[in-house]
Amino acid sequence: MQKFLFELNRDEDFQSRYAADRRGALAGFDLSDEEQRALTEPDIGLLFHIGVNGQILMHFAAFHSIEWQDYLQQMRDGIDTHGPVREGVYAVTGYEGVEAHSDRLGQTSNTEEGR
């Protein structure tokens, strides 16, 4: 799944093909039904929950004209809806969620300011 996004982020021709036929552009990638759905809708929160690295995901969100604050909120909603990140770097120590994270760091969450 990340390979698909890696290729998409790098290749403008691939971006055109994806824009014209999202499901068709997935051909050749080994993807579950859930992953295909997340990539075609697209469902940013589900992609983050499954384990897509944010450095890849933020460009996919920008490609879909999702504003920065909306992108951050969709990831938060994805965690609320689906649970902690399943695998990848954000699951190495368990993704705990914004509020719990703020409590542990002992500092005010800047997310309240929409950041």
Added chain:
Amino acid sequence: MPLVFAGVCSHAPGIVGRADQADPSAKNRLYDAFEDMRNRLEASEPDALIIVAAEHFANFFMNNMPSFAMGMADYYEGPIENPDWLGIQKTRIPGDKSLSERLIRKVMEKSDVSYAEEWKFDHGIMVPLHFLTPNYDLPIVPANINCQGPPLAPLHRAWAFGQALREAADSVPERIALIGTGGISHWPATPDSGKINEEWDRRFLDQWSRCDKDAMLSYDDSQAYLDAGQGAFEIRTFMTISAATEGTEGTVHFYEPIPIFAVGCTIATINL
């Protein structure tokens, strides 16, 4: 020639791409600090700039991930991101294949480095260049440390890479400038984007400015992840500059958490 310039700076994409969302005075202070760094860089009259970055799956992916890589081309393209999103137009950046090859051969004597004749710069290099070489008239030698996809090379290997870079820079006749670029504590592109552990940052920068090798090498990725986010893996880029200038202190000219830029923005130079 001995190294003519060394320093570190932030590279977060929001610094340019979300500039209009920042507190104007904070943004202006950072931009002024970048301008000051540009003046210092230009005053050193470099022939080329090695920029040690932590790119973000723009060129190097999990199918074939080098711990350390250097570019070896006469030109590069960038940014790979949407220009409107990043706020930097696509352009061609000059390189120097001959210089790269000579540097890489020397680095290889002490460090296992990959090389790439194709490289599309992402924000990790484009944001610093946007401020430091805005006319794109200085040949660039890009270097990358994998700070994204674990397992990551341990910190002492980043130190060895920095030492090897220094020996290489000193071995060529060109006047070489060296810049490391990365974040300190930050959680970029995650739901925690915008959080910054200022205390953690200031402690690291104090160690960095004193070139406290033991302190810097004592960081542990697991603990750093908890305290300072996955973005803190990028301290490898800062430490590489320390290793390249071992025994020399540095000066932090600017440090300020700017949440909309998702990082404690930093401008610092080594007192060569």
